[in-house]
Amino acid sequence: MVKIAVITHKNLDYDALCSSSSLASYLKKISSQNEVYLILEQNKTIENLYGNIHYYSLEEARRMNFDSIYVCDVNEEDRTYGVELISTVPEHSRYLIDHHDKNRKELDIPVENRTIKPTYSSTCELLTEQIDISILGQATIQNLFMGILSDSACLTRNVSVNTNQMIKKLGLSEEDRLKSIKKVCSLSKEQQELYDRVEPLDLGIDGIK
């Protein structure tokens, strides 16, 4: 058995959640020898994911011994949930998959084990490219799309031709895409109330007559 930890950043957003949970289910699927533990900070966003996501707290993880560790969507010591677990596994078994370019203190992960693509919208886009998505279940595919949507502000920024190709690769139906868009991009009740209260901006400039 190979005991694998998958971790991500604090203050979970959909890209962090969806990339780490998708990678965890991928690692489970590629070998029956893999015993995979997704380690996440408590966050109510987790309830919005597709499929049954089973995860562990840091307290539980501290009591385990891992053979390898995968870090998703973060390369900063102070933003990583469970950062202390990294030093407990052999250096050559530490992996990073991320899309951020500017970092504070970087994680102690060998350069050859880092997959970082700063031009990508999201870690979910990067994962979609790097792994064999045909072995993933529909819920995981749907989660990968949510991660792409979330980090790209619903495909309005940081997108490229590659983003488009990866969305095509996911192969979701229009209906399924809309379901994810609704989850990620619509305003919450509280946000909508705030939005409705916003007055038109007065720039102090007279309109053109």
Ligand SMILES: [Mn+2]
């Ligand atoms: Mn991200």
